[in-house]
Amino acid sequence: MRYEDAYRRSIEEPEAFWAEEARAIHWHTPPQRILDYSNPPFRKWFVGGTTNLCYNAVDRHLETRPDQLALVAVSTETGITRRVTYRELYREVNAFAAALREFGVGRGDRVVIYMPNFAEAVFAILACARIGAIHSVVFGGFAAHNLALRIDDAKPKLLICADAGMRAGKVVRYKPLVDEACAAARSPPPAVLVVRRGLDADLAMQPARDFEYAPLRAKHANARVPVAWLESNEPSYLLYTSGTTGKPKGVQRDVGGYAVAMALSMRTVFDVGAGQTMFTTSDIGWAVGHSYNVYGPLIVGATSLLYEGLPTHPDPGVWWRLCAQYGVRSMFSSPTAIRVLKKQDPAWLKKHDLSALKWLFLAGEPLDEPTARWISEGIGKPVIDNYWQTETGWPVLTLLPGLDLKPQKFGSPGLPNLGYRMRVVNEVTGADAAADEKGVLTIVPPLPPGCLSTIWGDDARFLKGYFGHFRELLYSSLDWAIRDADGYYFILGRTDDVINVAGHRLGTREIEEAVATHGAVAEAAVIGVADELKGQVPVVFATLKDASAGASARRAAAEGMLERVVAMLGAVARPARIYVVDALPKTRSGKLLRRSLAALAQHADPGDLSTLDDPNALEEIKRALARGP
Numbered sequence: 001m002r003y004e005d006a007y008r009r010s011i012e013e014p015e016a017f018w019a020e021e022a023r024a025i026h027w028h029t030p031p032q033r034i035l036d037y038s039n040p041p042f043r044k045w046f047v048g049g050t051t052n053l054c055y056n057a058v059d060r061h062l063e064t065r066p067d068q069l070a071l072v073a074v075s076t077e078t079g080i081t082r083r084v085t086y087r088e089l090y091r092e093v094n095a096f097a098a099a100l101r102e103f104g105v106g107r108g109d110r111v112v113i114y115m116p117n118f119a120e121a122v123f124a125i126l127a128c129a130r131i132g133a134i135h136s137v138v139f140g141g142f143a144a145h146n147l148a149l150r151i152d153d154a155k156p157k158l159l160i161c162a163d164a165g166m167r168a169g170k171v172v173r174y175k176p177l178v179d180e181a182c183a184a185a186r187s188p189p190p191a192v193l194v195v196r197r198g199l200d201a202d203l204a205m206q207p208a209r210d211f212e213y214a215p216l217r218a219k220h221a222n223a224r225v226p227v228a229w230l231e232s233n234e235p236s237y238l239l240y241t242s243g244t245t246g247k248p249k250g251v252q253r254d255v256g257g258y259a260v261a262m263a264l265s266m267r268t269v270f271d272v273g274a275g276q277t278m279f280t281t282s283d284i285g286w287a288v289g290h291s292y293n294v295y296g297p298l299i300v301g302a303t304s305l306l307y308e309g310l311p312t313h314p315d316p317g318v319w320w321r322l323c324a325q326y327g328v329r330s331m332f333s334s335p336t337a338i339r340v341l342k343k344q345d346p347a348w349l350k351k352h353d354l355s356a357l358k359w360l361f362l363a364g365e366p367l368d369e370p371t372a373r374w375i376s377e378g379i380g381k382p383v384i385d386n387y388w389q390t391e392t393g394w395p396v397l398t399l400l401p402g403l404d405l406k407p408q409k410f411g412s413p414g415l416p417n418l419g420y421r422m423r424v425v426n427e428v429t430g431a432d433a434a435a436d437e438k439g440v441l442t443i444v445p446p447l448p449p450g451c452l453s454t455i456w457g458d459d460a461r462f463l464k465g466y467f468g469h470f471r472e473l474l475y476s477s478l479d480w481a482i483r484d485a486d487g488y489y490f491i492l493g494r495t496d497d498v499i500n501v502a503g504h505r506l507g508t509r510e511i512e513e514a515v516a517t518h519g520a521v522a523e524a525a526v527i528g529v530a531d532e533l534k535g536q537v538p539v540v541f542a543t544l545k546d547a548s549a550g551a552s553a554r555r556a557a558a559e560g561m562l563e564r565v566v567a568m569l570g571a572v573a574r575p576a577r578i579y580v581v582d583a584l585p586k587t588r589s590g591k592l593l594r595r596s597l598a599a600l601a602q603h604a605d606p607g608d609l610s611t612l613d614d615p616n617a618l619e620e621i622k623r624a625l626a627r628g629p
């Protein structure tokens with residue numbers, strides 16, 4: 001089918017379109033109504049239908065492909081590769097689900113999962129889905145403070161963690177971070193389930209609260225746990241965004257709509273079906289990991305390749321070797337990862353047989369033309385950009401090679417995906433922008449299946465944060481974009497302030513708050529500065545309470561700030577430079593002019609300064625930059 005026809009139908013006859021797509025998944029009871037949009041912008045898809053994500057991802061394939069690999073979990077850190085067939089996945093997930101029930105976890109209960117990319121993380125996720133528990137995976141690179149914030153919002157009945165992860169050959173102990181987070185949280189989980197990987201010899205268990213998974217696994221090795229049939233709109237999982245405004249947003253996903261969106265996108269965007277293999281290099285803690293390491297590939301009966309490790313270890317050919325070894329058809333990674341590989345000898349791209357590989361998909365940040373060209377020419381495959389958000393759960397803008405591949409334009413993620421009605425509107429008036437005119441990228445509601453239902457426990461924030469920007473009811477992506485005369489979209493950055501460090505999204509506010517916890521600091525402004533390798537790095541400008549502090553006191557304060565940030569937010573947030581200054585540039589209404597700071601730090605024009613309160617502050621910044629951190 002042609003893209004144009006499929007797209008038109010998805011927009012003009014959405015209920016007929018989605019009713020058809022819904023047939024791709026298993027329903028315990030079929031939906032009574034395809035769409036209920038009686039309370040905009042809230043919408044319900046497949047109302048009255050009952051289904052289960054775990055059933056669709058696992059049980060459903062038992063008869064047709066029990067001995068096919070469902071999951072290959074490769075760790076070049078531990079040197080362990082775990083190959084799991086659908087039959088084995090069924091056993092493992094049932095055992096895990098039985099273990100969860102021992103903690104009284106059931107339908108609607110939250111379970112926080114703090115684990116690296118290894119097979120048990122997938123078992124834990126699917127076990128939650130099986131019994132109707134709401135999982136909330138927290139990226140293992142987050143520090144205790146971040147974990148505590150998410151615990152307090154989700155209020156889990158259980159936290160599941162690994163003893164440790166590994167990065168670049170170093171063991172990263174998770175359990176002490178969990179202990180610290182539980183101590184800091186206002187509503188800590190009553191129980192902690194630890195999956196031991198044998199990486200932490202000093203693992204300390206707290207009696208009555210902490211339990212090891214291995215004995216439970218042995219006890220329930222042959223358990224059969226019935227599937228909880230959930231109404232299509234019940235919550236399946238929560239996933240927190242990076243949270244620029246302090247408190248992270250708990251994106252709440254449904255069951256039926258998400259399953260249908262996964263099935264559709266696997267076919268049309270990622271071009272992977274039953275029996276084929278997909279390699280997504282994401283961490284399971286991100287939206288990409290949820291959708292295309294776990295649910296998408298398994299729902300369609302494909303083999304999912306999960307990877308723990310660096311793209312350059314044991315050598316920079318490791319990903320391509322895996323592609324050859326497992327006959328990967330579609331690979332999904334990020335521009336950052338490719339920029340890391342770009343530092344290496346391109347001969348590594350040619351060492352392995354990539355005849356099975358059809359497509360390389362990249363998402364998460366702008367894909368620059370040199371990177372796109374380098375990798376596409378290097379591996380001799382089409383590279384397909386796609387734009388989406390944690391909130392949407394699946395691509396919003398892309399090309400759909402599973403239908404017919406449209407010509408690509410460098411710098412553009414492409415065209416609207418099926419079901420997405422897009423508008424680029426003027427920031428102030430909300431009127432449609434002309435072709436090639438910059439505006440805010442918006443989605444006309446109702447949001448298609450798969451997108452967030454709301455913000456967990458905070459409908460008001462869902463309404464105000466996403467739909468409260470224009471007179472008309474429009475979902476704001478909070479990204480700038482233009483649409484060209486051919487209908488291709490180009491993303492121009494965010495309307496808010498987020499730093500993207502090597503694919504990890506950090507709110508400038510979060511880092512500022514961490515810096516400000518240092519006793520000597522009066523105020524801090526954090527900006528993202530372009531970095532060739534990581535995309536962006538955080539740079540801090542801070543004023544001290546003691547304005548007369550001398551050079552050594554300033555240096556000591558800067559050291560202290562760095563330590564605060566790493567301790568609270570993890571090493572990913574480590575500032576590249578810290579400038580101690582006498583004043584920060586602000587608007588008259590007291591808002592920090594981060595945009596001007598970022599411009600100056602990158603030797604660009606600081607832009608419109610008409611709202612600047614004190615011009616001296618800007619001069620002071622220029623002097624500090626000239627002086628160095």
Ligand code: ATP
Nearest residue numbers: 241242243244364365366386387388389390491505
């Ligand atoms: P928060 O909402 O808490 O600030 P976040 O927006 O940083 O978090 P994500 O949902 O993971 O977290 O990232 C989505 C954002 O990433 C998009 O809104 C966009 O700014 C950027 N992005 C994703 N894919 C692309 C792409 N292909 N091209 C350009 N930008 C992209």
Ligand code: MG
Nearest residue numbers: 241389390478
């Ligand atoms: Mg966002």
